[in-house]
Amino acid sequence: VIPDLRKDPTRGRWVLVRPRTDGIPLTDQCPFCPGNEALTPPEIVAYRKDGSPPDTPGWSVRVIPEADPYFRIERPLVREGVGLYDRLSPRGATELILESPAHEDTAARLGEARWEEVLWMYGERIRDLKRDVNIRDLLITRRHRAPGARISHPYSRLTAIPIIFDEVRRKLRECREYYEYKRRCVYCDIIRQEIAAEERLIRQTERFVVLSPYAPQSPSEVWIVPRQHHCAFEEGLSGEAASELAALLAGYFRTLAGRLGDPYFEMTLYTAPNLAAKVLPGEWSTIADDYHWHIEVVPEFHPRARMGGIYVNETPPEEAARQLREAWRSS
Ligand SMILES: [Zn+2]
Ligand SMILES: [Zn+2]
Numbered sequence: 330v331i332p333d334l335r336k337d338p339t340r341g342r343w344v345l346v347r348p349r350t351d352g353i354p355l356t357d358q359c360p361f362c363p364g365n366e367a368l369t370p371p372e373i374v375a376y377r378k379d380g381s382p383p384d385t386p387g388w389s390v391r392v393i394p395e396a397d398p399y400f401r402i403e404r405p406l407v408r409e410g411v412g413l414y415d416r417l418s419p420r421g422a423t424e425l426i427l428e429s430p431a432h433e434d435t436a437a438r439l440g441e442a443r444w445e446e447v448l449w450m451y452g453e454r455i456r457d458l459k460r461d462v463n464i465r466d467l468l469i470t471r472r473h474r475a476p477g478a479r480i481s482h483p484y485s486r487l488t489a490i491p492i493i494f495d496e497v498r499r500k501l502r503e504c505r506e507y508y509e510y511k512r513r514c515v516y517c518d519i520i521r522q523e524i525a526a527e528e529r530l531i532r533q534t535e536r537f538v539v540l541s542p543y544a545p546q547s548p549s550e551v552w553i554v555p556r557q558h559h560c561a562f563e564e565g566l567s568g569e570a571a572s573e574l575a576a577l578l579a580g581y582f583r584t585l586a587g588r589l590g591d592p593y594f595e596m597t598l599y600t601a602p603n604l605a606a607k608v609l610p611g612e613w614s615t616i617a618d619d620y621h622w623h624i625e626v627v628p629e630f631h632p633r634a635r636m637g638g639i640y641v642n643e644t645p646p647e648e649a650a651r652q653l654r655e656a657w658r659s660s
Pocket of ligand 2: 514515516517518557558559620621
Protein backbone atom coordinates (compact mmCIF):
# COMPACT_ATOMS: atom_id res chain seq x y z
CA VAL A 330 0.00 0.00 0.00
CA ILE A 331 1.38 3.40 -0.98
CA PRO A 332 0.69 6.00 1.69
CA ASP A 333 -1.20 9.07 0.58
CA LEU A 334 -2.80 12.28 1.79
CA ARG A 335 -6.49 12.34 1.00
CA LYS A 336 -8.87 15.23 1.29
CA ASP A 337 -12.39 14.75 2.57
CA PRO A 338 -14.35 17.14 0.32
CA THR A 339 -17.21 17.44 2.81
CA ARG A 340 -15.09 18.35 5.85
CA GLY A 341 -12.32 20.08 3.93
CA ARG A 342 -9.83 18.09 5.99
CA TRP A 343 -6.78 16.06 5.02
CA VAL A 344 -6.11 12.57 6.29
CA LEU A 345 -2.85 10.64 5.99
CA VAL A 346 -3.66 7.06 5.04
CA ARG A 347 -0.73 4.74 5.65
CA PRO A 348 -0.22 1.14 6.69
CA ARG A 349 0.75 0.51 10.27
CA THR A 350 4.43 -0.16 10.84
CA ASP A 351 6.40 -1.04 13.91
CA GLY A 352 9.02 1.70 13.66
CA ILE A 353 12.59 1.03 14.69
CA PRO A 354 12.97 -2.20 16.59
CA LEU A 355 13.68 -1.24 20.18
CA THR A 356 16.44 -2.87 22.14
CA ASP A 357 17.22 -2.13 25.78
CA GLN A 358 19.51 0.65 24.55
CA CYS A 359 18.10 4.12 24.02
CA PRO A 360 18.82 4.93 20.33
CA PHE A 361 19.04 8.65 21.13
CA CYS A 362 21.75 8.39 23.80
CA PRO A 363 25.38 9.32 22.98
CA GLY A 364 27.32 6.25 21.89
CA ASN A 365 24.26 4.79 20.15
CA GLU A 366 24.35 7.07 17.11
CA ALA A 367 24.59 4.03 14.83
CA LEU A 368 21.09 2.99 15.92
CA THR A 369 19.53 6.05 14.25
CA PRO A 370 19.53 7.18 10.59
CA PRO A 371 22.56 9.44 9.82
CA GLU A 372 22.30 12.87 11.38
CA ILE A 373 21.22 15.91 9.37
CA VAL A 374 23.06 18.44 11.52
CA ALA A 375 24.29 18.72 15.11
CA TYR A 376 25.80 21.28 17.43
CA ARG A 377 29.14 19.82 18.46
CA LYS A 378 31.56 21.36 20.89
CA ASP A 379 34.86 19.94 19.78
CA GLY A 380 34.50 19.34 16.06
CA SER A 381 33.75 15.68 16.65
CA PRO A 382 32.69 13.84 13.46
CA PRO A 383 28.99 13.30 12.63
CA ASP A 384 27.22 10.32 14.16
CA THR A 385 29.57 10.11 17.13
CA PRO A 386 29.16 11.42 20.69
CA GLY A 387 30.16 15.02 21.46
CA TRP A 388 26.93 16.71 20.37
CA SER A 389 24.67 18.92 22.46
CA VAL A 390 21.70 19.11 20.05
CA ARG A 391 21.37 16.56 17.23
CA VAL A 392 18.88 16.38 14.36
CA ILE A 393 18.00 13.07 12.68
CA PRO A 394 15.32 11.99 10.25
CA GLU A 395 12.60 9.96 11.90
CA ALA A 396 13.25 6.29 11.20
CA ASP A 397 9.74 5.57 9.99
CA PRO A 398 8.48 9.00 8.95
CA TYR A 399 4.99 10.06 7.97
CA PHE A 400 6.50 12.36 5.35
CA ARG A 401 9.63 11.80 3.25
CA ILE A 402 11.77 14.19 1.31
CA GLU A 403 12.84 11.55 -1.24
CA ARG A 404 9.32 11.06 -2.52
CA PRO A 405 8.25 12.99 -5.61
CA LEU A 406 5.34 15.31 -5.06
CA VAL A 407 2.35 13.84 -6.90
CA ARG A 408 -0.89 15.76 -6.91
CA GLU A 409 -3.83 14.11 -8.57
CA GLY A 410 -7.57 13.87 -8.78
CA VAL A 411 -9.29 10.53 -8.30
CA GLY A 412 -12.76 11.22 -9.67
CA LEU A 413 -14.04 14.01 -7.46
CA TYR A 414 -11.37 13.42 -4.79
CA ASP A 415 -7.93 14.97 -4.29
CA ARG A 416 -4.89 13.02 -3.31
CA LEU A 417 -1.27 13.96 -2.71
CA SER A 418 1.85 11.95 -2.08
CA PRO A 419 3.19 12.52 1.46
CA ARG A 420 6.32 14.37 0.37
CA GLY A 421 7.89 16.36 3.15
CA ALA A 422 10.09 15.70 6.13
CA THR A 423 9.82 14.41 9.65
CA GLU A 424 12.84 15.26 11.75
CA LEU A 425 13.60 14.68 15.38
CA ILE A 426 15.56 17.32 17.23
CA LEU A 427 17.33 15.59 20.11
CA GLU A 428 17.50 18.31 22.72
CA SER A 429 20.18 16.94 24.99
CA PRO A 430 22.64 14.07 25.28
CA ALA A 431 21.32 13.42 28.80
CA HIS A 432 18.64 10.76 28.74
CA GLU A 433 17.07 11.93 31.99
CA ASP A 434 16.58 15.51 30.83
CA THR A 435 13.04 16.80 30.44
CA ALA A 436 11.56 20.08 29.21
CA ALA A 437 11.82 21.27 32.81
CA ARG A 438 15.39 20.06 33.38
CA LEU A 439 16.92 21.26 30.11
CA GLY A 440 17.63 24.71 31.52
CA GLU A 441 17.92 28.04 29.79
CA ALA A 442 21.22 27.58 27.96
CA ARG A 443 20.15 24.31 26.38
CA TRP A 444 16.71 25.65 25.46
CA GLU A 445 18.44 28.52 23.71
CA GLU A 446 20.46 26.09 21.59
CA VAL A 447 17.31 24.14 20.81
CA LEU A 448 15.54 27.32 19.67
CA TRP A 449 18.43 28.17 17.35
CA MET A 450 18.25 24.66 15.92
CA TYR A 451 14.49 25.05 15.34
CA GLY A 452 15.23 28.21 13.36
CA GLU A 453 18.05 26.65 11.39
CA ARG A 454 15.98 23.62 10.36
CA ILE A 455 12.94 25.70 9.40
CA ARG A 456 15.07 27.99 7.23
CA ASP A 457 16.72 25.03 5.54
CA LEU A 458 13.45 23.20 4.82
CA LYS A 459 11.78 26.35 3.49
CA ARG A 460 14.32 26.35 0.64
CA ASP A 461 12.36 23.40 -0.74
CA VAL A 462 9.47 24.89 -2.76
CA ASN A 463 7.46 21.69 -2.46
CA ILE A 464 7.21 22.19 1.29
CA ARG A 465 4.34 24.49 2.10
CA ASP A 466 4.02 24.30 5.84
CA LEU A 467 6.02 23.28 8.94
CA LEU A 468 5.20 22.70 12.56
CA ILE A 469 7.41 21.94 15.53
CA THR A 470 5.77 19.92 18.26
CA ARG A 471 7.14 18.82 21.59
CA ARG A 472 5.41 16.43 23.92
CA HIS A 473 6.11 15.60 27.50
CA ARG A 474 5.06 12.28 29.03
CA ALA A 475 3.11 11.42 25.92
CA PRO A 476 0.83 8.44 26.48
CA GLY A 477 2.26 5.44 24.63
CA ALA A 478 5.63 7.06 23.92
CA ARG A 479 8.31 4.42 23.45
CA ILE A 480 11.36 6.59 23.97
CA SER A 481 11.71 8.97 26.88
CA HIS A 482 14.88 10.73 25.67
CA PRO A 483 14.01 14.45 25.22
CA TYR A 484 13.26 15.52 21.66
CA SER A 485 11.09 17.79 19.53
CA ARG A 486 9.57 16.83 16.19
CA LEU A 487 9.58 18.94 13.06
CA THR A 488 6.99 18.02 10.44
CA ALA A 489 7.13 19.62 7.00
CA ILE A 490 4.36 18.89 4.51
CA PRO A 491 3.25 19.76 0.94
CA ILE A 492 -0.05 21.32 2.12
CA ILE A 493 -1.08 23.75 4.84
CA PHE A 494 -1.97 22.01 8.11
CA ASP A 495 -5.76 22.10 8.56
CA GLU A 496 -5.50 23.90 11.88
CA VAL A 497 -3.06 26.45 10.47
CA ARG A 498 -5.22 27.10 7.39
CA ARG A 499 -8.07 28.03 9.67
CA LYS A 500 -5.86 30.41 11.66
CA LEU A 501 -4.43 31.99 8.54
CA ARG A 502 -7.94 32.60 7.24
CA GLU A 503 -9.11 34.18 10.50
CA CYS A 504 -6.01 36.40 10.73
CA ARG A 505 -6.43 37.55 7.13
CA GLU A 506 -10.11 38.31 7.58
CA TYR A 507 -9.39 40.33 10.71
CA TYR A 508 -6.68 42.21 8.85
CA GLU A 509 -8.87 42.89 5.82
CA TYR A 510 -11.49 44.40 8.07
CA LYS A 511 -9.28 46.29 10.56
CA ARG A 512 -5.88 46.62 8.91
CA ARG A 513 -4.29 45.33 12.08
CA CYS A 514 -2.76 42.02 13.16
CA VAL A 515 -5.13 40.17 15.49
CA TYR A 516 -2.26 38.87 17.65
CA CYS A 517 -0.85 42.38 18.10
CA ASP A 518 -4.33 43.53 19.14
CA ILE A 519 -4.68 40.60 21.56
CA ILE A 520 -1.32 41.43 23.16
CA ARG A 521 -2.31 45.06 23.65
CA GLN A 522 -5.69 44.21 25.15
CA GLU A 523 -4.38 41.43 27.43
CA ILE A 524 -1.56 43.58 28.80
CA ALA A 525 -4.10 46.30 29.60
CA ALA A 526 -6.66 43.91 31.11
CA GLU A 527 -4.09 41.88 33.12
CA GLU A 528 -6.52 39.15 34.25
CA ARG A 529 -5.31 36.55 31.74
CA LEU A 530 -1.71 37.78 31.65
CA ILE A 531 0.66 35.28 33.24
CA ARG A 532 4.00 36.89 32.62
CA GLN A 533 5.38 39.72 30.54
CA THR A 534 8.98 40.42 29.58
CA GLU A 535 10.51 43.02 27.32
CA ARG A 536 9.95 40.92 24.22
CA PHE A 537 7.26 38.35 25.09
CA VAL A 538 3.93 37.84 26.81
CA VAL A 539 2.70 34.58 28.32
CA LEU A 540 -1.07 34.46 28.63
CA SER A 541 -4.15 32.32 29.00
CA PRO A 542 -6.14 32.80 25.81
CA TYR A 543 -9.63 34.28 26.05
CA ALA A 544 -11.29 31.05 24.89
CA PRO A 545 -8.95 28.14 25.66
CA GLN A 546 -9.88 24.69 24.37
CA SER A 547 -8.38 23.12 27.44
CA PRO A 548 -7.89 24.32 31.02
CA SER A 549 -4.38 25.77 31.40
CA GLU A 550 -3.73 26.27 27.69
CA VAL A 551 -0.97 28.88 27.42
CA TRP A 552 0.22 31.10 24.58
CA ILE A 553 3.68 32.61 24.36
CA VAL A 554 3.65 35.49 21.88
CA PRO A 555 6.47 37.86 20.83
CA ARG A 556 5.47 41.45 21.45
CA GLN A 557 7.14 42.62 18.29
CA HIS A 558 5.19 41.72 15.18
CA HIS A 559 6.75 39.10 12.91
CA CYS A 560 5.07 36.37 10.90
CA ALA A 561 8.02 33.96 10.92
CA PHE A 562 9.79 32.57 14.00
CA GLU A 563 13.02 31.82 12.13
CA GLU A 564 13.30 35.39 10.86
CA GLY A 565 12.13 37.18 13.98
CA LEU A 566 14.51 35.50 16.41
CA SER A 567 17.36 37.71 17.61
CA GLY A 568 19.98 36.78 20.19
CA GLU A 569 18.12 38.69 22.92
CA ALA A 570 14.77 37.19 21.91
CA ALA A 571 16.20 33.66 21.92
CA SER A 572 17.62 33.97 25.43
CA GLU A 573 14.46 35.61 26.75
CA LEU A 574 12.26 32.94 25.21
CA ALA A 575 14.56 30.18 26.49
CA ALA A 576 14.28 31.58 30.02
CA LEU A 577 10.49 31.74 29.76
CA LEU A 578 10.20 28.16 28.49
CA ALA A 579 12.56 26.85 31.15
CA GLY A 580 10.69 28.71 33.91
CA TYR A 581 7.25 27.70 32.70
CA PHE A 582 8.14 24.02 32.27
CA ARG A 583 9.80 24.00 35.71
CA THR A 584 6.57 25.38 37.17
CA LEU A 585 4.47 22.78 35.37
CA ALA A 586 6.73 19.93 36.48
CA GLY A 587 6.97 21.19 40.06
CA ARG A 588 4.05 22.99 41.64
CA LEU A 589 1.50 21.93 39.03
CA GLY A 590 2.03 18.18 39.28
CA ASP A 591 3.94 17.42 36.06
CA PRO A 592 1.05 16.92 33.61
CA TYR A 593 1.30 15.61 30.06
CA PHE A 594 1.63 18.54 27.67
CA GLU A 595 2.09 19.31 24.03
CA MET A 596 3.89 22.42 22.81
CA THR A 597 3.46 23.64 19.23
CA LEU A 598 5.48 26.33 17.50
CA TYR A 599 3.53 28.10 14.76
CA THR A 600 5.49 29.97 12.14
CA ALA A 601 4.40 31.36 8.74
CA PRO A 602 4.06 28.80 5.96
CA ASN A 603 6.67 28.65 3.21
CA LEU A 604 6.11 31.78 1.16
CA ALA A 605 8.45 30.45 -1.53
CA ALA A 606 6.13 27.51 -2.23
CA LYS A 607 4.01 27.59 -5.34
CA VAL A 608 0.67 29.10 -4.41
CA LEU A 609 -2.22 30.81 -6.08
CA PRO A 610 -1.47 34.45 -6.94
CA GLY A 611 -2.39 36.77 -4.10
CA GLU A 612 -3.07 33.91 -1.68
CA TRP A 613 -0.70 35.21 0.97
CA SER A 614 -0.27 38.79 -0.10
CA THR A 615 -0.81 40.20 3.40
CA ILE A 616 0.61 37.36 5.50
CA ALA A 617 3.67 39.36 6.60
CA ASP A 618 1.29 41.87 8.19
CA ASP A 619 -1.66 39.69 9.23
CA TYR A 620 0.04 36.63 10.78
CA HIS A 621 2.17 36.54 13.93
CA TRP A 622 4.34 33.60 15.01
CA HIS A 623 3.57 32.10 18.44
CA ILE A 624 3.87 29.10 20.71
CA GLU A 625 0.97 27.22 22.26
CA VAL A 626 1.30 24.81 25.16
CA VAL A 627 -1.63 22.59 26.05
CA PRO A 628 -1.23 20.70 29.32
CA GLU A 629 -3.79 17.96 29.91
CA PHE A 630 -4.91 17.60 33.47
CA HIS A 631 -8.16 15.94 32.40
CA PRO A 632 -9.33 14.50 29.10
CA ARG A 633 -10.82 17.21 26.92
CA ALA A 634 -14.57 17.21 26.45
CA ARG A 635 -16.13 18.34 23.21
CA MET A 636 -19.21 17.94 21.08
CA GLY A 637 -19.57 18.78 17.42
CA GLY A 638 -16.17 20.48 17.52
CA ILE A 639 -17.05 22.76 20.47
CA TYR A 640 -14.78 22.26 23.47
CA VAL A 641 -16.09 22.34 27.01
CA ASN A 642 -13.71 23.97 29.46
CA GLU A 643 -14.57 23.84 33.14
CA THR A 644 -11.79 26.16 34.33
CA PRO A 645 -12.17 29.84 33.40
CA PRO A 646 -8.89 31.06 31.87
CA GLU A 647 -8.82 33.98 34.32
CA GLU A 648 -8.64 31.44 37.16
CA ALA A 649 -6.06 29.28 35.33
CA ALA A 650 -3.91 32.37 34.73
CA ARG A 651 -4.07 33.37 38.39
CA GLN A 652 -2.99 29.89 39.53
CA LEU A 653 -0.13 29.70 37.05
CA ARG A 654 1.05 33.22 37.90
CA GLU A 655 1.25 32.33 41.59
CA ALA A 656 2.83 28.91 41.05
CA TRP A 657 5.46 30.38 38.71
CA ARG A 658 6.34 33.16 41.16
CA SER A 659 6.92 30.73 44.02
CA SER A 660 8.68 27.95 42.12
ZN1 LIG B 1 18.52 8.24 25.78
ZN1 LIG C 1 1.24 40.99 15.01
